[in-house]
Amino acid sequence: MTRVLIVEDEAQIARAMQITLQAHGYQAFSVGTGADALVAVAKEAVEIVVLDLGLPDMDGVEIIRRIRGWSSMPIIVLSARHASEDKVEALDAGADDYVTKPFGLDELLARLRVASRRLVTSHEEPTLATADFMVDLAGKKIIKDGAEVRLTPTEWNILELLVRNKGKLVTQQQLLTQVWGQAYAKETQYLRVYIAQLRRKLERDPAVPRHLHTEAGMGYRFDP
Structure with a gap:
């Protein structure tokens, strides 16, 4: 099963995504801070990251840059930020996709299917x-x-x-x-x-x- 890390500080949203992804064959787990996300990405066998930009301890764009420092794993941004400059900044930092909130879970699943097809087969080490x-x-x-x-x-x-x-x-x-x-x-x-x-x-x-x-x-x- 594809292992997905959900980085989301709103517990209800994180829980709903986790349950939905698991029901559709993904191995999903969640964290609520940027620091925990960076630890999880480095130490767990994460294959795809679903990332909220508005986290309590650091901006999601910085997390994207940090991950891109050593990994090309797919990163899907889920954010309430609708401005084009926010999307450009995240994509320029290395995000693969950008979905604005509110979003439909069917759309998220579709984006995950696309990301899964781009997974790098070789294991990247931090x-x-x-x-x-x-x-x-x-x-x-x-x-x-x-x-x-x-x-x-x-x-x-x-x-x-x-x-x-x-x-x-x-x-x-x-x-x-x-x-x-x-x-x-x-x-x-x-x-x-x-x-x-x-x-x-x-x-x-x-x-x-x-x-x-x-x-x-x-x-x-x-x-x-």
């Missing part, structure tokens, strides 16, 4: 261990020699993009546009500076990198 350090994508932190390595937000964003594409070339343009924006697509000197900083913090020998490799004139590659 952590990645190398011989020298551990990357916690869900927690957004690096552990090396038993201690946390402090990265700046920009350093983390670069590393996260490389780790999510481990073993693959990530072009200079991809890194620049996704980390800094389209206006910085040609500012390759930024990358040289930040990659050098990451190597100093993570590599045993920054001069002979084991994990952060340069593909001359093209981009960078992360090897675990």
Whole structure:
């Protein structure tokens, strides 16, 4: 059965969705806060997230961004926010679908069927261990020699993009546009500076990198 996490702080709505999904063959469970949602996604075998944006402890868009830091699992937003800018923000952050409240349970089931067809078959892990350090994508932190390595937000964003594409070339343009924006697509000197900083913090020998490799004139590659 497809395992669905319902993130909804209104207990009656969460309970109704849970009962309906279970009756239609899903394995559903619910949490009421963003913090609990992030823990559940990282530690439970969640396959689809149904997410309310208006949670008591954090905005749902931040949860989408945090999940997208390490997983491509389908995320369906259920929200009372009807404005187009709210929908755009959620979809740009990585949501796969957006349903406004009030909604019909038949519609939710239809959206879940679509999401189920897009499930990634390979198991995605929230952590990645190398011989020298551990990357916690869900927690957004690096552990090396038993201690946390402090990265700046920009350093983390670069590393996260490389780790999510481990073993693959990530072009200079991809890194620049996704980390800094389209206006910085040609500012390759930024990358040289930040990659050098990451190597100093993570590599045993920054001069002979084991994990952060340069593909001359093209981009960078992360090897675990």
